[in-house]
Amino acid sequence: MEARDVDSEIEIHFDITGRSTTEGKMFDMQSFFSDRLRQIRQMMIVGRSLPRRPISNSEAWRNRQRYSSTDYEVTLVGLVSETRWARSGNFNFVIEDETMQIRCSLKPPSGASNLHPALDGLMNDDVVGVSGHFLIGERNPLFLANDIHMPPLGRHSKATASEDEAVSAAFLSDVHVGSKTFLAPQWEKMIEWFRTDPLARTVKYFVLSGDGVDGVGIYPGQQRHLAITDLFNQYGELARLLEGLPDWVDLMILPGNHDAVRPAEPQPALDPEIQQDYSDAVFVGNPCDFSLHGVRILSYHGKSIDDFVAGLRSITYSTPELAMKAMLERRHLAPSWGGKTPLSPEPEDRMVISTVPDIFVTGHVHGHYAGNYKGTTMIHSSTWQDQTDYQRMLGFQPKPCILTVVNLHTHATASIPFA
Structure with missing residues (x-):
């Protein structure tokens, strides 16, 4: 199936962009937690858990x-x-x-x-x-x-794209353009793969799940680790790099904690001033619940993995897939208030996983995973950044430069290494 022969079919189910109504007052916090309790309690009652x-x-x-x-x-x-x-x-x-x-x-x-x-x-x-x-x-x-x-999860029955729309989606996160540790030669290898590989011709969608750039002022001393010190120039360079993708590929971009949006989740899409450098991209918030050809996808940058590592004995930075399983089991992406993940107290808790996705995608911790959990395809998207000083201090070895490709008809996954 050639992706260029198939029309795009993107349906956004939820994106906070333009819909945030909180004033950050006590009433909002009460409403936020009451709604979470109401939603998940109802799941338990209806699901007979x-x-x-x-x-x-x-x-x-x-x-x-x-x-x-x-x-x-x-x-x-x-x-x-x-x-x-x-x-x-x-x-x-x-x-x-x-x-x-x-x-x-x-x-x-x-x-x-x-x-x-x-x-x-x-x-x-x-x-x-x-x-x-x-x-x-x-x-x-x-x-x-x-x-x-826990809330009901059960065995999920995946939706699939029709046989005559058997295109693929590619998933990546944490490109960190602007960092001195951005892996530029490997990016060029990926662009060459898109031009020459038969599998690449099936890729209709490219989903970038946050931290496309390294940002500015994200952590103390970041300046000395930057190759591009101006934020807008970082986004301009990311746009230039993404222009190398074939014209049949539709680009979806979410923000992450390094991006130029509010830190509190759910995060809105990048500002129009930044979007203008990107000619054919769909900008959405974080998290985003959407469908491609009827296949339901939940993409979340994954900042709360930091909280799951701190809160549960079983989870480490080397096993982000366990954090993703914990999110699905809880039917919630980021439960802990006052932890490492800033949360916006919206009147409705939009971090609740109200519908079990066919594909669940995260990033953030620079690992990589592709697998299945109770019928949901789980992707922990790879990074395009080499080991940082902080990761070296922790003894953490990232898994960079792996593009994950999922066929939307068969749900077959392929992990393409470029390192």
């Missing part, structure tokens, strides 16, 4: 004497905070709904996987369900949880 219909924390508390034995268990749903492990090995946390907070304790089940929340942990502000009963004693009653319930 709870053993019984949940009741409010206040109702459970009023009837705590009744719910104080294993014969009369109750299910709660709320936002998680104050997570810690006790000396006994129990996992303690607070769960809060619209009515009140309740302290909970969970003993790790015998034979539990290391990924079980009692051993791996929970993220602050996760929405989870808990089942159990109250322990009534001299101190404040404690809710003894016997299980934690």
Whole structure:
């Protein structure tokens, strides 16, 4: 299938650009968390991921004497905070709904996987369900949880493009144009591949998931690492580099935390002043939920991977795919308020994964992964930046210059190395 023979078919389902309404006031924050709780609790009820219909924390508390034995268990749903492990090995946390907070304790089940929340942990502000009963004693009653319930995910059935539209999408992130460690020779190798390789002729879309440029003033001392010190010149050079792509390729560009947009997520698309250097690109916000020929794609730059690395024992910078799985399991891209990922308290929490995507894409940590999780094709897009001083200090080795190509009809993936 030649991509040049197929018309473009892009449908944007959600993009925050021009739709941010928050004023950053207390009311907005209350609305933000209430909406998150409402959305995910409804998923749990409709998806039957709870053993019984949940009741409010206040109702459970009023009837705590009744719910104080294993014969009369109750299910709660709320936002998680104050997570810690006790000396006994129990996992303690607070769960809060619209009515009140309740302290909970969970003993790790015998034979539990290391990924079980009692051993791996929970993220602050996760929405989870808990089942159990109250322990009534001299101190404040404690809710003894016997299980934690995550939102439903199940086995996803992918949508596919029709056989006569069996084109491909290519995914890349973190190009970091302007940095001294941008890998220019390898970029030219990729452009040559687009001109000569048969697979390249199937590529209809090129999705750049944030950090197209290195930016200016992103971190202390960045200036000495820049080959291009002017922000607009960085974007101009990125535009020049992308002009090397064949004319049949449609370009989609999201921002990331190095880009010239607000840091709070969801982030709007790059400003029109920057867009004018790009003749045929579709600029969208971060994250963006869109479809290509009916295939639903959720593209997110991935800043919250920093929080997942800090918050869950199982996740490291070398395993970003585990953070992506955790996002899908939570049905949320960035749950933790006040962590490493700035969040905008919109009246509706737009970081909730309301629809399970056919393809889920992130970047940010300069790794690479292509695989499948419960029916969703997961892509952690590669970078085009060599190892930085900071990564060298951490002992982290990036996986640069790998273009991931996904056939939208078969969902077959190919990882093309240019390093």
